[in-house]
Amino acid sequence: MLAVDIGREFVRLALADLVGDIAARRDEPRKGGETPDELVASLAELTRELADEAGASVGDITLTVFGTPGIHDKETSSLQLAPNLPGWERTGAVELLAGVAAGAPYVVENDVDLAALGEGAYGYGQGVAHFALVWIGTGIGMGIVIDGRLYRGAQGAAGEISYLPVGEGDPLVNRGRGMLESVASADGVVALATRLGMRGVTSAKDVFDAARAGDPIADRVLATEADHIAHALAGVIAVLDPELVVLGGGIGVQAGDLLIGPVTDCLRDLVALRVPMIRASGLGTEAVLLGAMAVGLTTARDLVFERAVAQLPAG
Structure with missing residues (x-):
């Protein structure tokens, strides 16, 4: 699974197996004035680099969890109350994130909520x-x-x-x-x-x-x-x-x-x-990423189990 922390100044990504061991990790400064399309393109490239480093492919990613500022408005697929991410308040902006992990399932959570979950799991x-x-x-x-x-x-x-x-x-x-x-x-x-x-x-x-x-x-x-x-x-x-x-x-x-x-x-x-x-x-700067890992590992394991059950022969 892939954990992504989209902050004001940095993006942090970690690719982990279902045990929770991190196979590849990257922290990169954000470029000022990025549009949603530009940020997603940058995240997609970083994801490909992480997959290569881990000896895998982007298609192997079971689930991606994104931590972002603001509130995910699911009706409009946008981020509200996120002034540090200009352009993400537009309708459909969040759907662009599907391109980061080649269309695999993804979850978008408030970054501070994820930090709290990280604190609960590891702090x-x-x-x-x-x-x-x-x-x-x-x-x-x-x-x-x-x-x-x-x-x-x-x-x-x-x-x-x-x-x-x-x-x-x-x-x-x-x-x-x-x-x-x-x-x-x-x-x-x-x-x-x-x-x-x-x-x-x-x-x-x-x-x-x-x-x-x-x-x-x-x-x-x-x-x-x-x-x-x-x-x-x-x-x-x-x-x-x-x-x-x-x-x-x-x-x-x-x-x-x-x-x-x-x-x-x-x-x-x-x-x-x-x-x-x-x-x-x-937990310092790791809190959001660790929270994304905690959420992602549980959900990814469930997805893998459900897929395995679905492939069992009937009867």
């Missing part, structure tokens, strides 16, 4: 019945696991917490991004640091590195980020009552050591009962 979520993975990076989202199962909601949009009304208003909201995402994503962190007078800041990592070095402005940005995250989590905790909250994404992983303490302290004043355990994901 801190193992054995935890109720948990949420909160993704904080170039975008913000949440994957929800209830009774050990992914919760998608009526429209597949459960966990779109980027639209929570947390934080002050910001022009980024008018560019298709929700209020929380506009202030607490990587761009929001950089924007706040710049407004407060930090020089030469080009990434959220720059800000958090400066906070570790004791920069007072970076400390203010960190405190504000922790406050935004805590207020968002207070709403999540009040509704879902999770045992565990895992912080993922670039900020959640890279700055988890800086954020967990202040977020937990703030939550003690915001929630009615015990604050759930909060952890920074140990």
Whole structure:
């Protein structure tokens, strides 16, 4: 089976056998301004290269699982709420993905939902019945696991917490991004640091590195980020009552050591009962791909079994 993570800056692909052993793997930077057709053509070429490397053919791929930003609208075969993938909101765009693995069955899942499944299969979520993975990076989202199962909601949009009304208003909201995402994503962190007078800041990592070095402005940005995250989590905790909250994404992983303490302290004043355990994901950039593997292996094994049964002689 083939697992594909389509991110804002990278695409990651892994080709695995039905045991789960990875036969070939590739991480490639994305080209700016790609159309859906161009991205699919690039993925198809990478898939052919992986198959060659594994000593197989594209036709041997049983199933492909794609992790993408946004929500897969099955009625229009498009991606909604995915501003980092321009053009995919058009009707029929998702159907282009069928060309990546030569028409074999494929599944399209929200990338943060897959990250939550990856956390449940390989990370801190193992054995935890109720948990949420909160993704904080170039975008913000949440994957929800209830009774050990992914919760998608009526429209597949459960966990779109980027639209929570947390934080002050910001022009980024008018560019298709929700209020929380506009202030607490990587761009929001950089924007706040710049407004407060930090020089030469080009990434959220720059800000958090400066906070570790004791920069007072970076400390203010960190405190504000922790406050935004805590207020968002207070709403999540009040509704879902999770045992565990895992912080993922670039900020959640890279700055988890800086954020967990202040977020937990703030939550003690915001929630009615015990604050759930909060952890920074140990899966890093692999979370979405591992979630796609977890989904794909189960489904691919079922497909192979069904085909084998169908070929048995009658009687």
